[in-house]
Amino acid sequence: MKTQSEVAAVQQGPALNGKVVALLAGLSAISVLSTNIILPAFAQIGQELGVTARELGLTLSSFFITFALAQLLVGPLADRFGRRPLVLGGLALFVVGTLVAGLAGSFDVLIAGRVIQALGACAAAVLARAIARDLFEGETLARALSLTMIATATAPGFSPLLGSLLSNTLGWRTIFIMVGIAALIIALSYARGLGETLPVQRRVALPAAQVLGAYGGLLGNPAFILPAAAMSLLMSGLFASFGASPAILMDGMGLSSLQTGLYFAATVFVVFAAGLAAPRLAGRFGSRTVTASGLATALLAGCLLWLGPRDPGLGWYSLSMVIFLWGMGLANPLGTALTLSPFGKQAGLASALLGFLTMTAAAFTTWLGSVLEFAPVVTLGAIQATACLIALLLFGLNRRCVEP
Known part of the structure; x- marks a missing residue:
């Protein structure tokens, strides 16, 4: 529970409006933007740098992997020094990594640039959730995360289309220029429009041993680890679909890079609709019930892809993706709010650990999708179905732990 002074601090902060949502979405989306926007340019990058499509999966x-590990440092640093220096410093480092990747003359330098990008982007993404937790709580927090997710969905939805247009007209290096400009705009907007959300009196300076102990405490707390693991597994299925999409849509179904970009753009509207529906459904049926139904829906989508035709057409694949995105759009914002809400005094640590779990799961599923020798559609369906089944079981255990 928050103290009266903490509640007052929240009440004095900005209201949940379009400006706040846009800033939170920008901070959250920059990492996904920098990943998805390069997917249509894989063939062009591989040809110029002399690497295969599988190697580009690195x-x-x-x-x-870098994103996951770096978050464990960002959380306690943000709880000690505040959100503002970490956000602005992270975005500055992200721009440096973008320049390195955009000017890369070899595959090793490109990977180095991506690692630097990840170090910077993780601060923005982790602290977007922590900032939301600083400002809001309860149903307002769930609504903030839902609206943020709706806006953030623009990044994975429209960025491949933008990446395709840029790479086909100006070359793949201009993609990194565009991403760097986006990061600068977000940094400027944050500095002017929101700034610090963690007052000095609420900051916590923990020695390294206590930080490790705090992380251990969260990992051992069913109220955190069960929903956090469930949401991480759910999101790993989404990232697995990002990694598999070039092989499925371009190599398997013959779509051009532009058509692939348009396909991703069309899926945005599913996430929009689910994000709008999630808080309304939660108000009527309860957040836990809606989250569980979203996980079950995403599980159904994975089963359709896994157990369906071995050589599905675009229609069958799209049906599965629409169902998965709808389930994910319902479950993720509500499940994230349920995960973070009990840990207001550890918002940075909890958000960082949640991000670590999510990106670790994403790294594993994208790697798994690239090494398994089965058809890409079958592999993706099996990954999504397995991840969502485990997520649903874990979330069910959490529900029994918190209910009398």
């Missing part, structure tokens, strides 16, 4: 897994 641009995803290296980003995810």
Whole structure:
């Protein structure tokens, strides 16, 4: 429970409006933007740098692994020094990594740039959730995360289309220029429009041993680890679909890079609709019930892909993706709010650990999708179905732990 002074601090903060949502979405989306926007340019990058499509998968897994590990440092640093220096410093480092990747003359330098990008982007993404937790609580927090997710969905939805247009007209290096400009705009907007959300009196300075102990306490707390693991597994299924999409849509179904970009753009509207529906459904049926139904829906989508035709057409694949995105759009914002709400005094640590779990799971599923020798559609369906089944079981255990 928050003290009266903490509640007053929240009440004096900005209201949940479009400006706040846009800032939170920008901070949260920059990492996904920098990943998805390069997918249509894989063929062009591989040809220029002399690497195969499988090797280019390292641009995803290296980003995810670095992102996951760096978050464990960002959380306690933000709880000690505040959100503002970490956000602005992280975005500055992200721009440096973007320049390194955009000017890369070899595959090793490109990977180095992606690692630097991940180090910077993780601060923005982790602290977007922590900032939301600083400002809001309860149903307002769930609504803030839902609206943020709706806006953030624009990044994975429209960025491949933008990446395709840029790479086909100006070359793949201009993609990194565009991403760097986006990061600068977000940094400027944050500095002017929101700034510090963690008052000095609420900051916590923990020695390294206590930080490790705090992380251990969260990992051992069923109220955190069960919903956190469930949401991480759910999101790993989404990232697995990002990694598999070039092989499925371009190699398997013959879509051009532009058509692939348009396909991703069309899926945005599913996430929009689910994000709008989630808080309304939660108000009527309860957040836990809606989250569980979203996980079950995403599980159904994975089963359709896994157990369906071995050589599905675009229609069958799209049906599965629509169902998965709907389930994910319902479950993720509500489940994230349920995960973070009990830990207001550890918002940075809890958000960082949640991000670590999510990106670790994403790194594993994208790697798994690239090494398994089965058809890409079958592999993706099996990954999504397995991840969502385990997520649903874990979330069910959490529900029994918190209910009398």
